Amino acid sequence: MKLPDLIDLAARNLRNSRLRNGLTAAGIGVGIASLVAMLSLGVGLQELAGSRLSRSGLFNTVMVSEWRSVEQMRRDGQQGQAGALGGGSAPSFPDFASPPVLDDAARQEIMRLPGVMEVEPEIRFVGEIQQGDKALIAQLGGLPASAREDEAFDTLKGTFFSGLQAGEAIVRIEFAREWDAANPQSILGQEIVLRYAERESLAPDNSNNSADNADGFANSPASDSALGGEEPAEDSSYGFTVVRKEQPLRVVGILETQPYGGMRELSRARVFIPLGLAEKMNLLQSADLRGSVTTGGGRRTYSSLMTQVNSPARVSEVQDAVRKMGFRTFSILNASQSLARFFAILDLFLGIFGSMALAVASLGIVNTLVMAVLERRREIGIMKALGASDGDIKKLFFAEAGTLGLFGGLFGVAFGWAMSKGINMATEYYLRQRQLPPETVSSVPPWLIGLGIGFAIIVSLIAGLYPASRAAKLDPVQAIRYE
Amino acid sequence: MCLRAVTCLAAVIARAVEWLTIVRMTSAGDNSRGLAIQAQALAREYVMGAEVIRAVDGIDLEIAKGEFAALLGPSGSGKSTLLHLLAGMDRPTSGVLRVEGQELGALTPESLARYRRETVGMVFQAFNLIHSMRVYDNVELPLRLAEMPRGERDARVRESLERVGLTARSDHRPSQLSGGEQQRVALARALVNRPSVLLADEPTGNLDSKNGEIIMRMIQEFNEHLGMTVVLVTHERALAERYARRMIFMADGHIVSESNGNPTSAGAPGTTSILSTPSPQSTPEGEAR
Numbered sequence: 080m081k082l083p084d085l086i087d088l089a090a091r092n093l094r095n096s097r098l099r100n101g102l103t104a105a106g107i108g109v110g111i112a113s114l115v116a117m118l119s120l121g122v123g124l125q126e127l128a129g130s131r132l133s134r135s136g137l138f139n140t141v142m143v144s145e146w147r148s149v150e151q152m153r154r155d156g157q158q159g160q161a162g163a164l165g166g167g168s169a170p171s172f173p174d175f176a177s178p179p180v181l182d183d184a185a186r187q188e189i190m191r192l193p194g195v196m197e198v199e200p201e202i203r204f205v206g207e208i209q210q211g212d213k214a215l216i217a218q219l220g221g222l223p224a225s226a227r228e229d230e231a232f233d234t235l236k237g238t239f240f241s242g243l244q245a246g247e248a249i250v251r252i253e254f255a256r257e258w259d260a261a262n263p264q265s266i267l268g269q270e271i272v273l274r275y276a277e278r279e280s281l282a283p284d285n286s287n288n289s290a291d292n293a294d295g296f297a298n299s300p301a302s303d304s305a306l307g308g309e310e311p312a313e314d315s316s317y318g319f320t321v322v323r324k325e326q327p328l329r330v331v332g333i334l335e336t337q338p339y340g341g342m343r344e345l346s347r348a349r350v351f352i353p354l355g356l357a358e359k360m361n362l363l364q365s366a367d368l369r370g371s372v373t374t375g376g377g378r379r380t381y382s383s384l385m386t387q388v389n390s391p392a393r394v395s396e397v398q399d400a401v402r403k404m405g406f407r408t409f410s411i412l413n414a415s416q417s418l419a420r421f422f423a424i425l426d427l428f429l430g431i432f433g434s435m436a437l438a439v440a441s442l443g444i445v446n447t448l449v450m451a452v453l454e455r456r457r458e459i460g461i462m463k464a465l466g467a468s469d470g471d472i473k474k475l476f477f478a479e480a481g482t483l484g485l486f487g488g489l490f491g492v493a494f495g496w497a498m499s500k501g502i503n504m505a506t507e508y509y510l511r512q513r514q515l516p517p518e519t520v521s522s523v524p525p526w527l528i529g530l531g532i533g534f535a536i537i538v539s540l541i542a543g544l545y546p547a548s549r550a551a552k553l554d555p556v557q558a559i560r561y562e
Numbered sequence: 563m564c565l566r567a568v569t570c571l572a573a574v575i576a577r578a579v580e581w582l583t584i585v586r587m588t589s590a591g592d593n594s595r596g597l598a599i600q601a602q603a604l605a606r607e608y609v610m611g612a613e614v615i616r617a618v619d620g621i622d623l624e625i626a627k628g629e630f631a632a633l634l635g636p637s638g639s640g641k642s643t644l645l646h647l648l649a650g651m652d653r654p655t656s657g658v659l660r661v662e663g664q665e666l667g668a669l670t671p672e673s674l675a676r677y678r679r680e681t682v683g684m685v686f687q688a689f690n691l692i693h694s695m696r697v698y699d700n701v702e703l704p705l706r707l708a709e710m711p712r713g714e715r716d717a718r719v720r721e722s723l724e725r726v727g728l729t730a731r732s733d734h735r736p737s738q739l740s741g742g743e744q745q746r747v748a749l750a751r752a753l754v755n756r757p758s759v760l761l762a763d764e765p766t767g768n769l770d771s772k773n774g775e776i777i778m779r780m781i782q783e784f785n786e787h788l789g790m791t792v793v794l795v796t797h798e799r800a801l802a803e804r805y806a807r808r809m810i811f812m813a814d815g816h817i818v819s820e821s822n823g824n825p826t827s828a829g830a831p832g833t834t835s836i837l838s839t840p841s842p843q844s845t846p847e848g849e850a851r
Contacts, residue, residue: 457690
């Protein structure tokens with residue numbers, strides 16, 4: 080029998096028992112809806128995590144740090160142990176008799192690697208914010224211009240920095256509340272003063288003049304020490320001194336949420352200043368203390384450098400090159416690969432749970448079709464007497480099972496899509512209640528629609544195997560006598 | 563004189579040509595009118611526990627093409643089993659059964675299904691129409707199974723329905739028809755694939771005498787006008803005598819005797835051709851139930 084005739088006959092047979100077949104299709108639909116809703120949750124969560132990571136711009140970022148971390152120092156003597164970060168393929172510590180220091184020279188060398196666009200230090204420091212009699216101690220951080228793309232700035236009140244070295248600050252809402260609990264927004268536009276510790280290099284001819292420079296940022300010789308600037312004392316081994324400095328700032332924005340600021344707890348800053356300004360301020364960093372041991376203190380060192388690569392595809396290449404230089408690297412690609420594995424497992428489990436209902440529904444199909452074989456025994460006999468082959472009868476029952484699956488799948492996908500929307504609405508409502516920005520946690524991509532319908536048809540066809548075979552084997556002589 | 567001689571010669575030549583044509587046609591007819599059905603030592607056994615039932619037990623039978631044969635016998639004589647074997651719905655346990663040159667016992671299941679579609683048409687006592695389908699769809703079903711293109715099917719279905727006088731009933735359900743009409747639908751369905759052999763299993767068993775007669779005359783006309791070989795199973799000797807040219811008597815799975823029927827031709831004077839009967843609505847069972 081030709082396919083259009085098969086479909087026509089199958090549809091006619093299904094129409095003859097509308098209620099039963101409708102309920103069977105609904106059963107499949109519920110199964111598919113459950114599967115689609117579960118997988119849409121997995122897909123949505125994966126997309127949410129992926130979009131957050133990609134918006135942070137870290138898919139094309141490599142974090143470079145020194146091999147000799149505090150942890151490694153503790154492990155000195157336990158040669159050959161790999162570090163916690165760096166994806167496990169970094170050269171082991173003993174390969175370097177004297178581990179390289181992450182200083183300006185290293186920064187320049189990384190900058191020259193092919194595909195590298197910028198190399199920025201992670202600057203975090205503690206300072207005091209002052210205005211009149213009011214003073215608050217806060218953790219501060221330097222933000223690069225690329226941070227503007229971070230989704231935390233979607234809800235920024237005020238504006239982003241007007242320039243890389245602008246005397247401006249953006250504060251977290253928690254800081255603003257602490258500043259003025261009654262009216263946190265009042266800090267916006269205010270002039271404040273930042274007191275901070277400046278690292279001032281000692282040189283033979285200026286080892287005693289640090290106190291003279293303690294009266295302000297503008298007069299400090301370190302003001303020219305930004306990357307690329309001349310700093311004659313950097314290469315000396317006379318160490319550095321710490322002086323207190325002040326920097327006037329104007330608060331231009333208030334952040335509701337924490338922007339992504341690196342890989343460490345140190346990143347939890349409450350006040351942000353432009354990274355260019357932070358570099359220019361020659362701030363004392365924790366790495367300077369370690370640098371004073373490893374390099375004699377004359378050179379500025381970095382705890383870590385954020386390296387921007389022009390394409391995520393070149394991240395591995397840059398990572399390898401930096402590792403060969405003797406530094407540890409970490410990229411979000413390492414994390415995203417783990418994330419992909421995690422979500423693959425999550426999707427598998429969600430799919431298994433979602434398929435439970437479908438498995439039950441498939442028994443419904445078997446039941447419906449076996450009933451149909453019994454009820455239409457005589458009809459099958461007549462068809463065989465008129466020349467239907469066993470294959471024709473089998474195909475007819477397959478067509479009926481497939482049609483049930485198709486309608487069940489369409490209904491299931493629609494229902495699953497509605498459930499997905501419901502999950503999103505409920506999540507948004509929940510987040511709104513807690514004054515959090517809305518999130519899409521459930522997503523039904525086109526492939527999931529196709530998968531749902533295809534899966535419904537395949538499961539229905541498998542469920543139709545036994546009834547179809549049973550129908551095909553009927554003896555026409557016996558079947559025609561059946562009343 | 564001369565002209566007369568020429569005329570006579572021409573007449574003789576014309577008669578000779580005519581005679582030769584008749585002889586050739588007769589000869590050709592003989593060739594084409596070979597055997598439709600040939601059974602040799604045909605047997606069908608059923609095993610019921612420890613007992614072996616021989617429903618058909620070593621039958622030898624030959625039925626010529628275009629013949630109208632009736633199988634008669636009491637219940638359990640094996641006539642329906644033989645008919646099912648002829649219809650390709652069952653397979654012989656042993657022996658040879660050849661219909662229209664096809665050895666049925668040697669056919670694959672697929673070939674046997676094709677045989678049922680193309681070679682034989684079947685009419686049952688219980689009509690065996692599919693009640694969820696309209697009259698039109700019931701008649702169309704064998705054509706669907708034969709994978710005939712949709713465009714050609716409509717003409718065939720309408721032609722068959724017209725032959726049994728049920729064109730006006732094509733959109734009705736079988737349950738809306740009388741018994742006689744249902745059996746006419748079954749006849750139209752058996753006819754639609756233009757089979758060479760028509761097998762009828764007690765076709766009048768569920769009908770009153772008047773409708774039974776209409777059905778039998780239709781079958782007779784198919785035999786006489788369409789050249790179909792007809793095998794009729796019945797236990798009514800009078801019916802068989804009236805329509806079949808040959809009567810085959812069966813008992814206990816054997817053919818016990820044969821005799822000739824005494825049919826009146828469907829086209830004989832004093833009979834009305836069913837095929838030209840204008841409207842089924844004019845018959846007593848013409849009205850829908």
